[in-house]
Amino acid sequence: MNDPAPAAPSRWEAQRSFDELGRPLRDLTFCVVDLETTGGSARAGSMITEIGAVKVRGGEVLGEFQTLVNPHTRIPAFIAVLTGITNSMVADAPPIESALPAFLEFAQGTVLVAHNAPFDVGFLQHFAAEQARPWPRFEVVDTARLARRVITRDDAPNCKLSSLAVLFGATTTPNHRALSDARATVDVLHGLLGRLGGLGVHTLEELQTFSAKVSAAQRRKRHLAEPLPHAPGVYLFRDERSRVLYVGTSRDLRTRVRTYFTASETRSRMGEMVRLAETVTGLECATPLEAQVRELRLIAEHKPKYNRRSRFPEKVHFLKLTREPWPRLSLVRRVLDDDADYLGPFSSRKAAERCLAALHDTFPVRQCSDRLAREPSRSPCVLAEMGRCLSPCDGSTDAATYAAVVARLRDSLLRRPDEVVETINLRMAGLAADERFEEAGVHRDRLAAFIRAAARTQRLSALTRCPEVVAARREDDGRWAVHVVRHGRLAAAGVIPPGADAHEYVAQLRASAETVLPAPGPVPAATAEETEKVLRWLESEGVRLVDVTGEWTCPVGGARRHLALHDAAAESRTSLVPFDDRRSLAPVHQPTR
Incomplete structure (x- = not known):
């Protein structure tokens, strides 16, 4: 008599086994995709100009997909410089209505992979929705997100695609063309999977849920959070010698600090910091803005090892337009009452030098550092012979002509940057037309540095000129938060108690506020970062101005109106995901249609 055949597993048993085992990565087909676009936001009108994709399984390339896409709009000069894709190249290319379905057919049944996937997949989903085309239920792997979980600063300086390509020895160098970047991302994917395999990650399910493990010693320190209140404030981790290791801020001190001792905290350096920590001190604040400002000031004071930002606010640079018979631009470290x-301020010398070059490209003021007499006294320099300097040193220009150029330069710095923008845009367009993209890229970076610096200076100066701004906003709990700002510095913060007289409370808060004296420069009374945090709060929804002493105004034709375009360009170039977690990579200034 034959033994009975084993019974087939039930559907429930088969499903349980599948979930337990997961889908081996070596058996999956991945479609690695990269896009080139005209800007950083599809919702704001940016278009796709190129799609590149590589289909791989088990380390083997199964196929490639590449197409230029006609965006039916002009490609900005700085985007052409970045990608090498010009208007003439896409003139005969298929529109997105044809390119998207072709790509979706190529990618059918695969796991989508992209570096900074929310950007690329977001564009694809946007145009699928515009075409009323059902979006396939792709599972998505973001190599940038994976990299920040397994790559340390000892491995690479950041998680840019270019840096990871070098780390993993990619056979293709990323160059902001879609197929080349997709090929490089394939090698990065394989390098990351190799590292993760050594950590026991072998299935897609394990890949999607992978996070750094929290040690038992880290979990045992959860009691350090218990004395802290459920309130906004600043927390300081200290070691056994009471040295500050790390300063942070939260709307709920106890809840935030507890996450450092759980699986919610996956940053390796934070694990190291927690191992050294012996105490946690909390400083309760009246409002979240006060907590953010106190955090900045404490970081600057203690310079904690495990804080990466804001430790050295004094290390900044400014561009100075001097006051002398023949004014010039000078790179300086501090603002004088002169x-x-x-x-400025510029956080790096390189950004300041780029801005300086943009201004020298536009205005032929002298670049020598000597003090010149009013009368000609020497022979011209090389720049004068090249036509890049008016050359007051040899009498090639008179005081009135030179002063007129300086006046235009000052107007560009303080009010209207249009002359710089137009001059450099024309130069970039000419270089791009000649396919001299590398040279044009230099001018693009110079222009971006100037626009950001001018917008920042105009915005900061507008607030720091005001002796006092008092503003209030109703918070989520229904109470009114009040802040007193003097010369750009937060001087007092408070919340009006229930039933209290609002006018009397505000008057008392102003009377007890810190005395802040005016000083020269765009950020005389605080760091630029503090004043910018105050500005973001003042500009947030629901804020009411109680009183303004002085004039708080920005020039209508100022540099800020040019920021949207440059921020969109920067976003389109960005494949960097910082090692620290961020909630959003979206630009602050969204481009408009």
């Missing part, structure tokens, strides 16, 4: 005009 009646000169200043642009």
